[in-house]
Amino acid sequence: MNGEQPQYSLSQDLARTLIPKLLQLIGLGVVFYFAIWLNLYLLNAKDSTKNYTLIITIIILFIAVIIELILIIIKISKNKYLFYQHKLEFKDQSIPFVNVTNVYLQKNLLDKIFNTGTIILYPNFKIEKISNVNQVFYYVQKLVQITKQKASS
Known part of the structure; x- marks a missing residue:
């Protein structure tokens, strides 16, 4: 990085990252x-044992x-897309802008719901789950x- 300060820094959208993960965790917790519950039922455990076990299970799942x-919040707050004059960095990845052959904008169903998107810097870099995606897309272009x-000059 040689002491150069980033011109712009960008974080992933918190809601776009958290809500799908939360729904996934809740679904897995329910399963x-x-x-x-099924194991306790099939083992014909006492009602008091079932209740204590299920309450402890709910508490553990909640924690x-x-x-x-x-x-996830800590990870998102630490990891930022850093835009420098000639390159873009995220975590330990870096792509010089001269190596970018094309810039694409991509939105999937979740991106449309959360008004976010992904910018693909071809050949091998993605700026994912960001808000103000159109504005950032034009900036990157x-x-x-x-x-x-x-x-070239």
């Missing part, structure tokens, strides 16, 4: 809960979901264009 959501013009 897990019913699997335990696991909360911990997972906190870890302009950066790539300016960098290529400077490199």
Whole structure:
């Protein structure tokens, strides 16, 4: 990075990342809960044992979901897309703008629901789950264009 300050920094959209993950965790928790309930039912466990076990299961699942959501929030807040004058960085990935052959905008169903999107910098870089995707898309296109013009002159 040689001390260069980023011109722009961008985080993934928190709601776009958290809500699908939360729904996934709740779905898996429900399956897990019913699997335990079925085991207790088939083992003909006492009612008090069933109740205690199911309450403990619910508490453990709730704590696991909360911990997972906190870890996701920490991960999202640490990982930012950093735009420099001649390159883009995310985590340990970096792509110089002169290597970008094309810039695409992609939106799937979840992106349409959350008004987010993915910008693909061809050949091998994605800016995923970001809000204001159209504005960022034009910004990235302009950066790539300016960098290529400077490199060719």
